Amino acid sequence: MIEYDLNLNRSEFGNPTNEGNVISKEEAISLLDEWVLNEKLKVHMKQVGHLMKSFAAQKGYSEEIQHQWYLAGILHDADWDQWPDQHCKKIIEELEKREIDPKIIRAIASHGPKYFGVEPETEMDKMLYAFDELSGFIHAYSLMRPTGYQGMEVKGVKKRLKDKTFAAQVSREDIQDASERAKMSMEDLIRFVINHQINPTE
Numbered sequence: 001m002i003e004y005d006l007n008l009n010r011s012e013f014g015n016p017t018n019e020g021n022v023i024s025k026e027e028a029i030s031l032l033d034e035w036v037l038n039e040k041l042k043v044h045m046k047q048v049g050h051l052m053k054s055f056a057a058q059k060g061y062s063e064e065i066q067h068q069w070y071l072a073g074i075l076h077d078a079d080w081d082q083w084p085d086q087h088c089k090k091i092i093e094e095l096e097k098r099e100i101d102p103k104i105i106r107a108i109a110s111h112g113p114k115y116f117g118v119e120p121e122t123e124m125d126k127m128l129y130a131f132d133e134l135s136g137f138i139h140a141y142s143l144m145r146p147t148g149y150q151g152m153e154v155k156g157v158k159k160r161l162k163d164k165t166f167a168a169q170v171s172r173e174d175i176q177d178a179s180e181r182a183k184m185s186m187e188d189l190i191r192f193v194i195n196h197q198i199n200p201t202e
Contacts, residue, residue: 004085007117013092013109014102021101022067028074031094036081044136047197049074051131052124054196071100072107072128088116112174120181130178130189133170138193140167149197157190 023031028049036042052073056066079090088109095105103124110118110125111132120126141160142148160166161175179186 004087006087006089006112006115008089008092008109009117011118013105014096014100016102018099019101019103020064021099022064022071022104023098023100025067025070028071032074032078035078035091038081041077041081044139045074045077047139048076048128048131048135050198051135051193051196052128055127055131055192056124068101068104069124069127072104072124073131075104076108076111076128076132088112113177114174120178126178126182129174130182130184131193133175133178134189134193135197137161137167137170137175138190138197140170142197149194152194154187154190154194157194158186 032042032045036045049070050073053066053070056069061069075091075095077087078094080087083090088111092105092109095108103122106118107120107122107124107128109116110120111128113119113129120129137160138152138157141157142152145152161172164172176186179189182189184192
């Protein structure tokens with residue numbers, strides 16, 4: 001696997017005067033369809049978008065805030081498929097060009113601190129980091145189960161996390177780090193993903 005230097009070398013994103021600016025769900029999916037050719041990656045991004053929206057809803061945030069969280073989730077990997085050497089940089093520049101709320105852009109910029117050099121600070125930042133790897137891991141686990149997500153238990157996911165040969169490309173260290181930063185136990189985080197992860201057909 002080729003290793004790219006993905007450090008963004010900056011900590012400020014977007015323009016504060018664009019606070020509250022968003023694109024619609026339809027525009028986000030249109031961007032996804034244009035930029036992401038890999039269907040599995042599309043599924044991942046839609047799942048993370050749904051998890052982010054569900055978490056914000058559970059916290060009682062307004063529909064406007066829920067949509068901001070959704071956008072951060074559904075667009076976080078938009079440039080990974082076609083421009084892996086520009087991962088995060090290209091989508092950030094696109095959203096800055098579209099004058100999107102800097103909170104959304106910053107969340108995307110911080111979803112992999114050891115790669116992009118941006119520390120997750122806000123709740124949105126931390127939850128995107130927390131859901132990203134874990135969502136993909138749990139989805140991989142669902143694909144090997146005869147009943148998929150139905151009947152999936154936290155202990156089953158934790159057992160697979162300990163098995164370093166299963167979904168070996170998923171960083172257990174990142175999952176643990178994200179859980180600690182989000183101040184959520186691994187069990188609670190896994191349970192939330194199991195209960196809210198959408199099936200790719202939905």
